[in-house]
Amino acid sequence: MSQESDFFGMGDMEHIQSSLGDASISNIMNNLDWASVIVPPDCPTGELPIRTDFPGPHFFDAKVDVLGDENKHFVVSSKLNKIFVNLEKVVPFQITWDGTPNLFVRALMVFTEPDQRKLPVRRCVTHRQQDDPTNLTYAHREHVLAMDNVGAVYSVDPSSCRHSVTVPLYLQPGCEYNPINLKFMCMTSCTGGLNRSPTDVIFTLENEYGAVLGRKVIGVKICSCPKRDARKEEQNCGETSTGKRKMKVKREEKTHSAVEGQPMKRVKQELNEFPSSMNLRLTVDCINPEVFSELKEHLAKWNSVKMWEYAAPGVTPTPIIEVNDETAVLPPPDD
Secondary structure, three states: OOHHHHHOOHHHHHHHHHHHOOOOHHHHHHHOOHHHOOOOOOOOOOOOOOOOOEOOOOOOEEEEOOOOOOOOOEEEEOOOOEEEEOOOOOEEEEEEOOOOOOOEEEEEEEEOOHHHOOOOOOOOHHHHOOOOHHHOOOOOOOOOEEEOOOOOEEEEOOOOOOEEEEEEOOOOOOOOOEEEEEEEOOOOOOOOOOOOOOEEEEEEEEOOOOOEEEEEEEEEEEOOOHHHHHHHHHHHHHHHHHOOOOOOOOHHHOOOOOOOOOOOEEEEEEEOOOOOOOOEEEEEEEOOHHHHHHHHHHHHHHHHHHOHHHHOOOOOOOOOOEEEOOEEEOOOOOO
16 A cells, blocks of 8 residues: 555545646646745754754855964864864954845854753853953843854743844845854853853854754854964864874973973983982972073972971981072082
């Protein structure tokens, strides 16, 4: 039995065909003006928004306009597909599609982790306050995403409580993309807001009925030092992909800086007739002046603590470390 006959009896199908007369179902479907059919929206701001890239029939894409120069307020990591940006700083985007008119782009912020994807992303309590400096010229206090474009519309999904911003698209003469400027109005580290959780921005290309025709997902972190955080996450990503783990190294054996790769200090221990005569000599050569200064400060505190041994009867005092120029010397105890 066919699938149609499971739902409709053969008598029902014959009745429908006879009532249509010469106009068969296939003719009706072929002659229908599909351009006028309203496509039901697939809810881009629903409980679980789709997070996969989808160029769609209009070749949709969204990317950061880096302007060819390094920007001190944000860093784009192509390795991580992620933006690292300061609070309330503009990030310019290029929205590209085939130029079809009457389309819109929506920007929606979502949590990345699976156990948090149902939660809407909102600003923290501090940044939502009316007297917060970030709200002096910003009226949408609940929205993390702010758009500096004429015609931007802020909305909240009544079902999922997700916040998004939408703007119509059009191509200016001589330009192949629509520029939009986004600002991020809350920090990733804010308690009661993003709560240090990783987040993504979902850009969706939509028609006037809200049907999704394209999608682009980009990670984002709002932080105080974008360059440092981007470098750290890229390093962690490289270590994870290669399966290598960091190994703890004794401070005495570490001879190079982990950041600059330059020698910071060299520690050499010389043991002469140890332990019989306790003739121990420890030499610390400080190549970096900052390291020497910090070492000298700590040694001064150590010596002051050790002075109590001289007042304790029957206790052999531990030799006090002396500091001369750029060398700290531990002299042997007096006989």
